[in-house]
Amino acid sequence: MESVIQLHRISKVYRNVKAVDQVSLHIKKGEIYGFIGLNGAGKTTTIRMLLGMIRPTEGACYIHQKKVSLRHYPIWRSVGYLVETPHFYPELTVEENLHIYRRLRLISDSGAVEKVMQQLNIMQYADAKAKHLSLGNAQRLGIAKALLPVPDVLILDEPVNGLDPAGIVEVRELLQELAYHHGVTILISSHLLSEVAKIATKIGVLDKGKLVQEIDSSSLHRLLQQRLVIDTRDNDRAVTNLVAAQINEKGLIEVHDQQAIQSPDQIARLLVDKGIPPTRLSVEAEDLEAYFLRILRQEKEAIR
Incomplete structure (x- = not known):
């Protein structure tokens, strides 16, 4: 066309x-x-x-x-x-x-x-x-x-x-x-x-x-990055038991490991076994604004 x-x-x-x-x-x-x-x-x-x-x-x-x-x-x-x-x-x-x-x-x-x-x-x-x-x-x-x-x-x-x-x-x-x-x-x-x-x-x-x-x-x-967002009663302890995890500015745990994102039920089971069951567990994707800002940061870094 x-x-x-x-x-x-x-x-x-x-x-x-x-x-x-x-x-x-x-x-x-x-x-x-x-x-x-x-x-x-x-x-x-x-x-x-x-x-x-x-x-x-x-x-x-x-x-x-x-x-x-x-x-x-x-x-x-x-x-x-x-x-x-x-x-x-x-x-x-x-x-x-x-x-x-x-x-x-x-x-x-x-x-x-x-x-x-x-x-x-x-x-x-x-x-x-x-x-x-x-x-x-x-x-x-x-x-x-x-x-x-x-x-x-x-x-x-x-x-x-x-x-x-x-x-x-x-x-x-x-x-x-x-x-x-x-x-x-x-x-x-x-x-x-x-x-x-x-x-x-x-x-x-x-x-x-x-x-x-x-x-x-x-x-x-497919381009928007995904993350697993978790909250527990003891996030400092929980984050040490997870792969590719960190605590964000809101005090919540973010996991960027693809296997964890695809199998959040396994993460929930792991945390329960460790005695720190999740009070929140959700897979979230960045919105277009976050994606846009990430692309601009990558462009600036490429220029440097």
């Missing part, structure tokens, strides 16, 4: 600072690609180059095999986007803002505005001035603008910023519906790593402008 979004070794240099360094991506139809990285890692700069807002110093971006350039402006008819803070006319209502944006995007169907307001659950704010919206509802308005052209490519920079937990779930389910049932190709960046793990089919880790790793969501669980 051909890539809908393709970045070919793009770089962006500001004076002597390389904000993005030789990044290449291939995103196929119906995929949800998640960008993760610390602030300043190059996520927004990469998205701005993909959208033609800034020119790459090196390399090129393609959407539907067409190079992002002034000459290929028709590609934007099927692209929706939200970059950083959503923009709107503060003195106009939500509905008025969307109708203006509809006209700017040359969308003839006036019913598209009501449809997208229902999708984002902002019908009750149709007559509210945009300047009076909460941060979360302003974000919903920004996503509504991105969805107005019924895009087959959706590029979203921090789309759930400011949303409450219920709103995050709504947006997640909407994006999954668009990708899985309508074939929309989605590129999303977020600092909420746990949310990216729930929604993305592939994850790219950016650090200091470089794409340091790509992970398929199907294989993510």
Whole structure:
């Protein structure tokens, strides 16, 4: 299957600072690609180059095999986007803002505005001035603008910023519906790593402008380190009877021996035999945030 979004070794240099360094991506139809990285890692700069807002110093971006350039402006008819803070006319209502944006995007169907307001659950704010919206509802308005052209490519920079937990779930389910049932190709960046793990089919880790790793969501669980967490009434004594065990900062025992992780019942039996039965025994895996920080530490150590 051909890539809908393709970045070919793009770089962006500001004076002597390389904000993005030789990044290449291939995103196929119906995929949800998640960008993760610390602030300043190059996520927004990469998205701005993909959208033609800034020119790459090196390399090129393609959407539907067409190079992002002034000459290929028709590609934007099927692209929706939200970059950083959503923009709107503060003195106009939500509905008025969307109708203006509809006209700017040359969308003839006036019913598209009501449809997208229902999708984002902002019908009750149709007559509210945009300047009076909460941060979360302003974000919903920004996503509504991105969805107005019924895009087959959706590029979203921090789309759930400011949303409450219920709103995050709504947006997640909407994006999954668009990708899985309508074939929309989605590129999303977020600092909420746990949310990216729930929604993305592939994850790219950016650090200091470089794409340091790509992970398929199907294989993510195999990369997350596991540990056996144990608590007893005498952890200092218990840890001396276990292999590859240590007491963590919370005072709990962590065991990293794979045999112990795969057979926690044997560990429980051992501790009972030693007269220190466990009061807690659970196999836990690191989350995406812990994995991400571990990858960055490994990158720094490799550079040294």
